[in-house]
Each structure stands twice: as structure tokens, then as C-alpha cells.
Amino acid sequence: DQQVKQNSPSLSVQEGRISILNCDYTNSMFDYFLWYKKYPAEGPTFLISISSIKDKNEDGRFTVFLNKSAKHLSLHIVPSQPGDSAVYFCAATRRGRTSYDKVIFGPGTSLSVIP
Amino acid sequence: DVKVTQSSRYLVKRTGEKVFLECVQDMDHENMFWYRQDPGLGLRLIYFSYDVKMKEKGDIPEGYSVSREKKERFSLILESASTNQTSMYLCASSLARGRGAGELFFGEGSRLTVL
Numbered sequence: 001d002q003q004v005k006q007n008s009p010s011l012s013v014q015e016g017r018i019s020i021l022n023c024d025y026t027n028s029m030f031d032y033f034l035w036y037k038k039y040p041a042e043g044p045t046f047l048i049s050i051s052s053i054k055d056k057n058e059d060g061r062f063t064v065f066l067n068k069s070a071k072h073l074s075l076h077i078v079p080s081q082p083g084d085s086a087v088y089f090c091a092a093t094r095r096g097r098t099s100y101d102k103v104i105f106g107p108g109t110s111l112s113v114i115p
Numbered sequence: 116d117v118k119v120t121q122s123s124r125y126l127v128k129r130t131g132e133k134v135f136l137e138c139v140q141d142m143d144h145e146n147m148f149w150y151r152q153d154p155g156l157g158l159r160l161i162y163f164s165y166d167v168k169m170k171e172k173g174d175i176p177e178g179y180s181v182s183r184e185k186k187e188r189f190s191l192i193l194e195s196a197s198t199n200q201t202s203m204y205l206c207a208s209s210l211a212r213g214r215g216a217g218e219l220f221f222g223e224g225s226r227l228t229v230l
Contacts, residue, residue, distance in 0.1 A: 009155070032217050043205055043221030044158070089157060093217050102173060103148070103219055107157035
């Protein structure tokens with residue numbers, strides 16, 4: 001049973017437009033969410049995160065929105081650039097009393113930004 | 116610069132062979148993880164460790180074991196490799212607490228093919 005879901009396996013966007021990647025989770029104990037970006041033949045790299053006490057976090061062209069009641073988060077990339085073409089993984093974890101717990105990943109969304 | 120190093124980028128093994136995948140991090144992180152990445156399934160957690168000599172099963176531990184004798188090193192062992200263990204294996208580490216905790220740093224991956 002997948003605890004973190006990314007229902008769109010792929011997404012194509014024109015350069016300069018907005019890319020919106022969606023993620024849903026089922027475990028209400030999750031309180032910290034992360035997005036990772038992965039190029040072929042490389043390990044994933046951290047992109048942006050959000051704590052459950054916030055509903056938005058912004059870092060340059062990347063913004064993550066969290067809707068706790070819907071157990072839904074989204075990553076917005078504006079404007080999209082060809083170098084953003086990669087697989088994006090949504091991930092979630094739970095802060096234990098003293099430390100962070102294991103991190104659960106979604107299946108990923110492959111983003112293609114067309115020049 | 117932070118670094119997670121996996122010993123082999125590409126391996127080819129035969130069914131029944133014992134396989135060792137080594138991972139070393141130089142960030143003094145408490146937590147270390149082994150994931151496998153398969154198309155359409157994303158990153159699935161095999162095992163993780165939050166301290167030396169400690170280990171916890173992830174979502175798919177069957178057929179694998181791990182060893183963490185030193186804080187910086189986390190090894191994944193396939194006692195008897197099978198063809199369904201052909202995959203990309205990713206090691207990661209993270210801080211357990213404090214600023215940046217929960218954020219994973221990944222190695223470049225080890226592509227294992229079992230014939």
C-alpha cells in the first residue's frame with residue numbers, strides 16, 4: 001500500500017510556462033515533506049521541503065504548497081527551463097520525539113520541459 | 116562539500132552469488148539508508164540505520180541484510196542474488212536532528228544486474 005502517491009508518471013511543459021507536480025499521501029502522521037530531483041545515472045538531489053506547520057515554502061523558481069486537510073502537496077516551477085527536465089520524487093517523513101524517521105518516496109513524475 | 120560514495124557504479128553477478136554494496140558518507144550523519152529504484156515503483160526503502168550497529172527493516176527487506184560497524188559506513192548484502200534483485204541501489208544519509216534533519220543526501224547509485 002503506497003503511502004506517498006504521484007499519480008502522473010509524466011508531464012510535458014513548454015519552456016517558460018509553469019510546471020505543477022502533484023503528490024498525495026495517506027499517513028496523517030507525516031509532518032515533513034520533501035521534493036527530490038533525479039537526472040539519469042545520478043542519485044537524487046534535494047530540492048525543497050516543507051514542514052506541516054506551514055502551507056507554503058518558496059525557494060527561487062520552486063514553490064511547494066501543502067494542503068494538510070486534503071493530504072496533498074504540489075511543487076510549482078516557474079518559469080520552467082529545459083534543465084528542469086528530470087524525474088521528481090515527492091517524499092514524506094515523520095519527526096519522532098528525538099529524531100527524524102525513515103523517508104518514504106513516491107513513484108516519481110518525469111518532467112520534460114520543451115524548448 | 117558533502118559526499119556519499121558508493122563503491123561500485125555497475126556490477127554484474129550471477130544467480131546465487133553473494134553481493135556486497137558499500138556506502139561511505141563523510142558528513143558525520145547519524146542516519147543511513149539503502150533504497151532500490153525500479154521503473155514505476157520509485158524509491159523503495161530496504162533497510163535503514165540510525166546508529167552504529169543498529170538497523171531497521173524498511174518496506175522490502177526480504178533477501179537483503181545490512182551491516183553498520185562504523186558511523187560512516189553502511190553495507191548492503193545480498194546473501195544469494197536473484198534475478199529479481201536486478202535494480203539501481205541508492206545509498207543515502209541524513210542528520211537525525213537539528214537544522215537540515217530529515218533531508219537525505221544520496222550517492223550516485225549502483226546498477227546491479229543479476230544474470
